[in-house]
Amino acid sequence: MEIKQSPIFHDFEKGLKSKWMEVSEKRYKDAKSFYESVNEDLPDDTLMYRVTCVNDPEAVEGHLNWGISMLEPVYVNGECNMTRGHFHSDLNCQEYYWCAKGHGLLMLMDEEGSCWCEEMVPGSLHKIDGHHAHRLINTSDERLEVICVWNSNAGHDYGRVEKMPFPVCVYKENGKIVFKERGKQE
Numbered sequence: 611m612e613i614k615q616s617p618i619f620h621d622f623e624k625g626l627k628s629k630w631m632e633v634s635e636k637r638y639k640d641a642k643s644f645y646e647s648v649n650e651d652l653p654d655d656t657l658m659y660r661v662t663c664v665n666d667p668e669a670v671e672g673h674l675n676w677g678i679s680m681l682e683p684v685y686v687n688g689e690c691n692m693t694r695g696h697f698h699s700d701l702n703c704q705e706y707y708w709c710a711k712g713h714g715l716l717m718l719m720d721e722e723g724s725c726w727c728e729e730m731v732p733g734s735l736h737k738i739d740g741h742h743a744h745r746l747i748n749t750s751d752e753r754l755e756v757i758c759v760w761n762s763n764a765g766h767d768y769g770r771v772e773k774m775p776f777p778v779c780v781y782k783e784n785g786k787i788v789f790k791e792r793g794k795q796e
């Protein structure tokens with residue numbers, strides 16, 4: 611029997627490698643609206659996070675995508691680096707997040723706006739309900755790396771989170787995580 615090599619490889623250290631791989635990067639200039647305040651000293655081209663993924667070309671029910679999100683240890687006036695956050699366009703579509711490296715939080719929000727977090731440590735596995743918005747937050751001083759598996763037809767509904775933002779902001783003050791209600795900072 612012929613033994614073939616898989617066209618996708620995910621090295622534990624070097625990450626994902628495939629001819630089908632797509633890469634996207636979020637720089638500070640495109641992430642300013644996520645934060646409570648603007649840090650004028652943080653260069654616009656600061657890398658906030660990078661996502662590499664293998665998306666199924668068909669994006670139909672039953673097909674899966676695989677990716678890894680890597681969040682840099684960056685703070686914006688003390689507020690922890692985070693992803694934009696989204697609901698899925700198809701609320702039936704769940705997602706797995708698996709923390710590979712670093713420490714952080716998975717922030718979740720239901721459709722009524724109630725919000726909570728799950729702690730992310732290397733090895734923690736998070737099954738995300740399709741009806742819950744989700745956002746990654748790096749609370750550490752090293753890169754947070756999270757492997758993601760989701761339905762290729764899930765879609766990303768960013769607009770819904772912009773209309774109803776996550777109500778809690780996560781800061782690091784004197785080495786401790788501090789939660790603050792959005793829009794209530796002195």
Ligand SMILES: [Fe+2]
Binds near residue numbers: 697698744760
């Ligand atoms: Fe998602």
